[in-house]
Amino acid sequence: MSTYQLVDPHGRPVSSPSLLKEEAAPTLTGVRALWSDPVASGLTPGKLARMLRNAVEGDPADYLALAEEMEERDLHYASVLGTRKRAVLAIEPAVNPPDGGATDDKILDAVRELVEAPEFEAMQIDVLDALGKGFSVVEILWEYGAQWRPREYAWRDPRHFQFDRKTGRELRLREDGSIEGRALSRYSFIRHVPKLKSGQPIRGGLARLNAWAFLLKSYTLKDWAAFLEVFGMPLRVGRYGRGATPDEKRVLLRAVRDLASDAAAIIPSGMEIEFIEAKGGSGNAVFGAMADYLDAQISKGVLGQTMTTDDGSSLAQAQVHENVRYDILRADARQCAATINRDLVQPFIAFNFGPQERYPTVDLPVAEAEDIKTLSDALTKLVPLGLKVSMAEVREKIGLSEPEEDADVLTPAAKPKADPQDKPEADEPEDEDADDPATARACPSCGEIHATARSGEEPDELDDLLEGALDEWGADLAPVMDQLQAEFAAASSYEDLQARLERMAGTLDVGPLARRIADLALIAHGLGDAG
Structure with missing residues (x-):
């Protein structure tokens, strides 16, 4: 056992024996009994209204039992609620150092070990039970060895808890003989109360939102089953003669009834059984449409859309609806991570490394595709x-x-090196500096x-020839420029100028310029011949 004083994330002392004590275990009898009677059987509008009202007034046991049974009885509700939970579970937790400060690597490694433990994911599943019921409580059963760490995360039945009657926000443990219950010990519980809507937490669970749809769907399925029982097989009518005795009538009635289950019967001679085909098969569409409508409303309530669970009308609309699910997923992940950091990560660090100015966090990052x-x-x-x-x-x-420093990384494919024995083609001069980084x-x-142009080299004869030609360009172009300026000055409009330029095409005095170019070409050719 530890010999030093245990403190919480705020530096306040914590009793070690209280951490090692299991305090919310179920009992055989009393308000925390594990077994209870089902409440969904025989559910009526009046009974459901009473459950919802009692939950708001401080007695949520029946409502929470109904929320559990809804996940077991309604396949569609169980599917969409499970989809929302598993979307959060699929996120890989990330341990991040605190913003604006350094943290000892030992602390980060210890938190990573805590998160990577197999029981951590099971705890997340229990924490996300709050989405349906409005809250969830997981008891941390601490143990002390080399470190203080959870040996088990125990899910606790939400019916064993209640909110205080004054504010409706503080979770308390139910106890026999106490209308207010008992306050929960600090740092022994993970209490997740997701903010799905404003108001009292008990009114925020998805089960309350979908309870009426569950009730109406139950009635729809019962009526549909009764309809199929009546219209799914032909009506059987037995006919007997005027002189039939009561015993003969009973034999005929029994034969008609046996046809429904055994499909075989015997009747006295002189009697007959007629099968009348039932009409009204279109009633299937009525009940089926009602059930589909309620399923769509449940999808909207849980996932915020329907196109990722039901048929979508187009890919574009389905992508928009998928984005709505990303918004919900991000909100669920942020709130779940905030609860885990507050009730598990920070106490774990404080118990083992003492209070910190800033604490590392466990995040559930959602990366949108x-x-x-x-x-x-x-x-x-x-x-x-x-x-x-x-x-x-x-x-x-x-x-x-x-990538790590010594990791093999992908690089651009290298250009093949030319064989030194290969000579460049005559019309493709070799450029020795094409691959030179400089x-x-x-x-x-x-x-x-x-x-690019090479610098630092001595100019050759061609460079000198070009430089000399550029010095004389003004004199070579003077006759052409004089003719153009005269036409610009004489023109009265843009159309007139355009006509003048067309007329003078081929008459420009380019003789000096042409002679200059011819001389340069002849000199360059001679330099080339001379090597």
Whole structure:
């Protein structure tokens, strides 16, 4: 046993024996008895209204029992509620250090070990039971060895708890002889009260929202079964003669009844049985439509939409409805993580490492599906134009983690190296600096690597020839510019200028310019011949 004073996340002392004591176990008799009579059998509108009213007034036992039976009796309600729970369970928990401060790696490792324990997921399932009933309570059975840690998470029947009568918000343990119950010990329970709607927590469970649909559907299915029993087989009419005795009539009646179960009977001679085909088979559509309508309302109440459980009219609409489910999933995950951090993670850290200024958190991150192709196309076009994008953010969106330093990573395929024995074609001069990082640049238009102008080299004869030609360009173009300026000055309108330019086409004095180009070409050709 620990020899030091145990403290809670706020530095207040905690009694070690109270943590090791199981205090909410069920009893054989009394208000915390495990067994009870079913309440859904024979449920009527008046009985349901009484249950809901009693739950708000402080006696929720019957309502909570009904909420449990609804998950067992209504296949559709059990399916959509289970879908909402499993969506949260499918999220991989993440242990994050606190914002704005460093944390000892030993604390983070201990929390990760706590989260990775097999019983942690089972505890999550019990915590999410609050979605249907409005609240759930899981008792933490602590043990002390090398560390204080839970040896078991025990789900407790919600009927064994009640809310205080003054505020309707504080959960208390029911006890025989006490109308107010008993306050729950600190740090021995995980109490999840999801905020599904504003108001009293007992009114926020999905079971209360769907209770009336459950009742109406029960009546619909009963009437449908009775309808099928009557109209599903032909009406049997036995006919007897005027002189039939009471015993003969009884024999005929028994034969008619036996046809319903045995499909075989014998009757005296002179009597007959007629089968009359039942009409009104269209009643199936009436009951079926009512059941489908109620199922759709239950889907809306639990999942916020119907197209991921029933038939959708289009892919686009189904995708919009799927986004609604993401919103609900994110809210459920945030609230579940907040409860686990408050009632489990923080006490666990405080008991073993003392109070912390800031505590690590267990998060349930919901990553919405990304269109990777669209994202890749956008990055391919925008990054060459100068858009700066965080690599970590891109990895997060496409679901890839940061590679380790010694990990094998994918790289662009290397360009094949040319064989030194191969000579370039005559019309494809070899560019020795095309792959030189010092001179090569990525083209912003096509993304290919081209050689850029080389610097630091001595100018050759061609460079000198080009430089000299550029010095004389003004004199070479002077005759052409003079003719153009004269036409611009004489034109009276844009149309007139356009006509003048068309007339002077082929008459421009380009002689000096042509001679200059011819001279340069002849000199360059001679330099080439001279090597």
